[in-house]
Amino acid sequence: xxxxxxxxxxxxxxxxxxxxxxxxSEKTLACRAILVALDxxxxxxxEVDGFASYTMEETDEVEVAKAIGAGDxxxxxxxxxxxxxxxxxxxxxxxxxxxxxxxxxxxxxxxxRGSGPRPWKNTAVQLPTPAQWxxxxxxxxxxxxxxxxxxxxxxxxxxxxDHLFNVALACRNRANQNPDAIMxxxxxxxxxxxxSRWISEPLCLFDNCLETDGALACVIVSAKRARDCRQxxxxxxxxxxxxxxxxxxxxxxWNDDPLTGPAWTAARQLWKHADFxxxxxxxxxxxxxxxxLVPLSLEGYGFCGRGEGGAFTEGxxxxxxxxxxxxTGGGGLSEAYVHGFNLITEGVKQLRGTSTAQVPDAAxxxxxxxxxxPTSAVLLRN
Amino acid sequence: MDVNDSLLLPVVDEDGAPFWEYAARGELRxxxxxxxxxxxxxxxxxxxxxxxxxxxxxxxxxxGRGRIWSYVIPxxxxxxxxxxxxxxxxxxxxxxxAPRIRLAGNVxxxxxxxxxxxxxARLRIGAPVRAVFCPAGxxxxxxxxxxLLER
Ligand SMILES: [Zn+2]
Numbered sequence: 001x002x003x004x005x006x007x008x009x010x011x012x013x014x015x016x017x018x019x020x021x022x023x024x025s026e027k028t029l030a031c032r033a034i035l036v037a038l039d040x041x042x043x044x045x046x047e048v049d050g051f052a053s054y055t056m057e058e059t060d061e062v063e064v065a066k067a068i069g070a071g072d073x074x075x076x077x078x079x080x081x082x083x084x085x086x087x088x089x090x091x092x093x094x095x096x097x098x099x100x101x102x103x104x105x106x107x108x109x110x111x112x113r114g115s116g117p118r119p120w121k122n123t124a125v126q127l128p129t130p131a132q133w134x135x136x137x138x139x140x141x142x143x144x145x146x147x148x149x150x151x152x153x154x155x156x157x158x159x160x161x162d163h164l165f166n167v168a169l170a171c172r173n174r175a176n177q178n179p180d181a182i183m184x185x186x187x188x189x190x191x192x193x194x195x196s197r198w199i200s201e202p203l204c205l206f207d208n209c210l211e212t213d214g215a216l217a218c219v220i221v222s223a224k225r226a227r228d229c230r231q232x233x234x235x236x237x238x239x240x241x242x243x244x245x246x247x248x249x250x251x252x253x254w255n256d257d258p259l260t261g262p263a264w265t266a267a268r269q270l271w272k273h274a275d276f277x278x279x280x281x282x283x284x285x286x287x288x289x290x291x292x293l294v295p296l297s298l299e300g301y302g303f304c305g306r307g308e309g310g311a312f313t314e315g316x317x318x319x320x321x322x323x324x325x326x327x328t329g330g331g332g333l334s335e336a337y338v339h340g341f342n343l344i345t346e347g348v349k350q351l352r353g354t355s356t357a358q359v360p361d362a363a364x365x366x367x368x369x370x371x372x373x374p375t376s377a378v379l380l381r382n
Numbered sequence: 383m384d385v386n387d388s389l390l391l392p393v394v395d396e397d398g399a400p401f402w403e404y405a406a407r408g409e410l411r412x413x414x415x416x417x418x419x420x421x422x423x424x425x426x427x428x429x430x431x432x433x434x435x436x437x438x439x440x441x442x443x444x445x446g447r448g449r450i451w452s453y454v455i456p457x458x459x460x461x462x463x464x465x466x467x468x469x470x471x472x473x474x475x476x477x478x479x480a481p482r483i484r485l486a487g488n489v490x491x492x493x494x495x496x497x498x499x500x501x502x503a504r505l506r507i508g509a510p511v512r513a514v515f516c517p518a519g520x521x522x523x524x525x526x527x528x529x530l531l532e533r
Contacts, residue, residue, distance in 0.1 A: 129393055129394075129395040129398065130426065131392075131393070132392030132393055132394055132395070132398055132402075133392075133398075133426055133485070133486055134486045135390045135392075136389055136390050136391060136392050136518070136524075136526055137472050137486045137487050137488050137526070138389075138456055138460070138464045138467075138470055138472045138488065138497055139454070139456075139472045139486055140390075140456070140460060140461060140464060141456070141460075143456075144454050144456050144472060147454035147456075148452045148453070148454050148472070148474055149452070151452045151453060151454060151507070152451060152452035152474075152507065155452070155507045197457065198455065198457045198469070199456075199457060200454045200455065200456045200457065201454060201455035201457070201469070201502075202454070203454075246432065248426065251486075253451075253474055253484050253486070254425055254426065254482075254483075254484060256482060258484075
């Protein structure tokens, strides 16, 4: 059977500055990040013939291709479900490159979330029909929707706010080491966390990701070609998407066990095609739009058993030197929230050995996309 | 203006319309497969049965009794109509008649009371509740299903 295992590699990464507010447009930021990534790889823009993005991306491949001076483009795709699509862009490009539909693929994310409009703030926006079952009751924001699962999870398995704090703290501590992170010089304490304002009880301010402007990009080529590029190749070892049976968007309330989210489905597929398992992962970049997504994902991806995700965070497990160093650039909680794409580039930095919170000899990294929504994940190796 | 006039209203689709029509009559009904060999309930509504593939459906009356499966207390920033009533509760109620059917809603002191009319300290997972019906929007355009705590 044909396999994508290690057939392609990430040859280049690029990013803009991250800030609450950047003056340039999303389109300009996208082009900047992509050109940096191509330069990182040492590949000319005219060689790009594949693009992949995910929904809620306002800059289309048509705009990007003509702006950067791409050649004839023979593959393009757009993955659904917002932050759940970040890693799937790499999977789509890997499949395209491995099967000869394209030779140089670019995935990117550009977002002005810090200064741009927020859908739930605009009353004029017509409600999508699935929202007829939740929004009239004041379940308006993703924080409200995930807070519902978080309270049930805490009730069912004895997870506590201290466990959620452990997640927020690990991300903040790593951001404090990363000069590019929005929270670079802003340490977090337990007292700050426990006394911060509520957003949607049981979630407080520090359980929520940042609102950020910025853009990032990745360049994917065949493994053979990557070995001749400027940077050490980071191989796409396994890729997976996950949309579980009877799933329903972020309000995953209507299947048999709403606490068993898309991570579980993606994980089964991811590990099935991998030469190693959760015990062999040296560092993880787990989608952290909200802190409770981390214990749920730790369970889904098999780092611990059902209900053990909270306890897993104890004893510094997510910190440098712990069992599973997490979100080593600071993640969505403390580096930048660019719909999870910074988790991918941080995974690449770890395997190149260039992270600001480098895990010694890191050779394997799990990167995940948004949990709660139909999701995706990749295993990177060097 | 009444607090219930400016809430977001459901944008009803073809599959969901019967739910709201029954609610306007004060009935809580859930879509069910009408195939005699199957009969499984399903929510949210959809064109066909995920268990047997039948396109025949009916709307089965529920007792209106449920238990709180989980809840959140949203605080601002929120849309204006909701910010006015915040912090309020939003709950997910598991129906006693059909434990896999869960409905989002609000626990209120009476059908048309504000979203913050019950002290959040009175809420707990597993608490029994029963459905009530509240007209909302201009001239009561839509009837929302809400919940009262049972003694
Ligand atoms: Zn059926």
